[in-house]
Amino acid sequence: MHKPLISSIIVVALFASAAGLTASDALPQETKQERDQRMAWWRDARFGMFIHWGLYAVPAGTWQGKQIPSIGEWIMNTGKIPVADYEKLAAQFNPVKFNADQWVSIAKRAGMKYIVITSKHHDGFAMFHSKASPYNIYDATPFQRDPLAELAAACKRQGLRLGFYYSQCQDWHHPGAEAIGEHWDKAQDGSFDHYLDTVAIPQVQEILTNYPLSVLWWDTPTGAMTSERAAKLAALLKLRPGLITNDRLGGGFSGDTNTPEQFVPATGYPGRDWETCMTMNDTWGFKSYDHNWKSTETLIRNLADIASKGGNYLLNVGPTSLGEIPPASVERLAAVGRWMNVNGPSIYGTSASPFKKLPWGRATQKPGKLYLHVFAWPAGELLVPGLKNRVTAAYLLADVTKSALPVRASENGAAVKLPAQAPDKIDSVVVLEIEGKADVEPEILSQNKAGVVELPAGEATLHGDSLRCQGDSAGENIGFWTNPKDWASWEFKLESPGTFDVQLTFACEPGSAGSEFDVTLAQEQMPAKGLRPRKRMVVTQPAQKLSGKVESTGGWEKFVAVKLGTITITQNGRHVLSVKPTKMPRGAVMNLKSITLKPAGQ
């Protein structure tokens, strides 16, 4: 069964070596310690400002009297605006209210430690003084200033790091570059290599040489970015030692950071640095009529949620054509800043939560300290489920006197006595000082009152390198299941044995349907004396097995619940259910959202 797979791996390997250098080969090798040093400031920062600013701020979502749907910075593409017409915006772009120090202090007061700004977005207009193309803010607008140089100086004065976003593949202005969808104007046609050699490479060279960048943020890699082309861009990175780049160059270059966009990944990306970028309303570039602002509560809780999963939050603002950050953004950032003034230590320099889930909020940690982010303030005691460490002190982060909160060890973990009033309605932080490394007994899934066992994607143990939990907590599912050797399992506890209907909730697009899989159930035997509980034995005989075939559900996002069959469990205690592919004829298995065991006949 695996023969075709092995030979296809060999073919791919031969192809890759024949193709020459990959982008990653173009970079100097570094040790883990060197990499940790390079990433240290970024990991400590946890919170940054994304700025989408360009010519698109002039039309601000409206073209020839019509509101153009979708995100503001895409107006040229969505509205299929001819190159010559869009170019004319440059003459109207005069952001006289731009004040670099003010922007940096808005970010700084919010508690942000770095800024990433669009140096050239997909519209091809450079927001810096470029010698490589006259289509730039210094040469083509009445403003005749280089705002990015001013921003760099302001960041230096105020102690923030600076990064540039650069759209390397899409450029709807310079001939030969890419446009997602397709070119809509003959003026866009030409050779991609010519664009790369005469615009993208020289401009990347300029920004890395002339600006003190800490981050280079690529965007929208397309098929044109082969590994050889990506290697040419990647080779420039050594111009700025210490630089951090993301995973959006293309050509197989993984960069330093993963970049989930507009969502918080359910389990973060263990072992990878990552950063959620997110808009504050529904657009990146300014749109005059987009008032769908996220609440301060959402922003603060997102920040805590992201930090609790080990990531950074890159929160966007879209300044106007006059150079002002919209007041709705400024107000919200100020409120986040007030919260950060008190609670910053629970975000900066923290790492991911040792708890899989907490019913009342989130947690972050530093050596010897747990920060409990309480979103839902309980009356009386806060239960910290499964915490096994000795707690040496507990206090509210908002309490400068660090008055001790009483803590007792309960059967289910530590219980902290809380004052009646939450210090912060959005997120109150309780600090626990603990002995040793945080040690948490994992909570085990069990039956609900109706006897149903829910096994959701976010609770699965994933075995293998390709599959991962994707989506946010509202819609997490196991995806990227492209290796048929990968599998998933759940451990759960049963108190009422019986016969159960096994239901699978999954999605699969038509082109990938046809995989087959086994669902196997085995009971765990409690450990023999002396064995640590983690080393429970799994009794595989007599295991029960159901087999299934993945049918198309119409798309990767179209989830359907299907009954697979029935199993009978005669004994209570701990069980393990596994899903293992047996055939994968078309490149992927499925997106698996959950498995449900329902008492039969209910």
Ligand code: FHN
């Ligand atoms: O197309 C862009 C979009 O305009 C915006 O810049 C975002 C930010 O991450 N990136 C692209 C979409 O992924």
